Amino acid sequence: MPGLDVAWVGMNVPVLDTGGRPWVWEVVTPEQYESSSRLQEDSLVLSVAHDTVVAEVNHLDHSGPIMRMQVPVREAPAILSISPVLDPHSPWSIHLETGWTAQALGTAAQCWIDRETPGARLNTPEPQLAAHQRYQLHPAIDIESAAFDRLLTLDPDDAAVVTSLLSSVHDALLPYR
Numbered sequence: 550m551p552g553l554d555v556a557w558v559g560m561n562v563p564v565l566d567t568g569g570r571p572w573v574w575e576v577v578t579p580e581q582y583e584s585s586s587r588l589q590e591d592s593l594v595l596s597v598a599h600d601t602v603v604a605e606v607n608h609l610d611h612s613g614p615i616m617r618m619q620v621p622v623r624e625a626p627a628i629l630s631i632s633p634v635l636d637p638h639s640p641w642s643i644h645l646e647t648g649w650t651a652q653a654l655g656t657a658a659q660c661w662i663d664r665e666t667p668g669a670r671l672n673t674p675e676p677q678l679a680a681h682q683r684y685q686l687h688p689a690i691d692i693e694s695a696a697f698d699r700l701l702t703l704d705p706d707d708a709a710v711v712t713s714l715l716s717s718v719h720d721a722l723l724p725y726r
Contacts, residue, residue, distance in 0.1 A: 574658060576649065592665075595657040599625035599647040602725075604718040606711050609640040615703070616696060618715050621650055622725040631714075631721045643714055687716050 575594045582588050582596035601621050605614040625647040635641055659671045686692040692700075700708045 574661070576654060576657070595654070595661060597649055597653050597657040599649060600653045601648050601650045602626070602629070602718075602722055603646045603648055604715065605644040605646070606714050607642045607644060608707070609642075614644075615707075616699065616711050616715065618690070618718065619650075620719055620722045620726070622722055624725050626722070626725050629718075629721050631717050633717070635714075641710055641714065643718060645718070686712055687719060690715065690719055 573593070575588075575591065576597055577585075577588055577594060579596050579598055582594065588594045588596075600623070601619055602625060604618045604620065606616045606618075607614050629645055631643065635643070655671055662669050662671055682694045683691045684694065684697045686697075700711060703711065
């Protein structure tokens with residue numbers, strides 16, 4: 550949403566009457582929830598465990614990320630060891646971040662709705678990519694055609710580094726999936 554400095558996921562509860570006032574849920578981790586009495590007292594706070602890892606591959610010569618990949622996990626790792634380890638002088642870097650999938654947020658929101666307004670249902674859009682909009686980068690990694698097009702703009706050696714790094718991250722997350 551333009552102007553907001555926080556991540557958000559759009560969800561719609563058509564049966565829930567808010568009296569015309571806007572409202573949003575604040576999503577926090579269970580650890581954050583347990584450590585704050587203010588969060589525990591706020592009925593619009595959802596406690597949801599992280600269930601995804603976002604890997605971002607960067608290069609010193611580029612202003613933004615070269616490629617991003619989201620990997621759903623059962624449990625988000627505190628520390629992740631990626632093999633092979635990048636040379637500290639390498640122009641390449643990987644930034645890992647944990648977060649929530651729309652499914653985890655939807656499930657937590659539906660539990661809240663069931664408690665507050667039984668019978669109301671949450672509409673969470675789940676966009677599906679058509680077969681012509683995705684390519685298989687690795688046996689367990691599908692990539693959007695736009696991201697694949699981005700890979701094609703790279704030097705072949707750089708594209709190989711990016712795909713290798715993404716495969717390494719994906720393989721390192723296997724025990725958490």
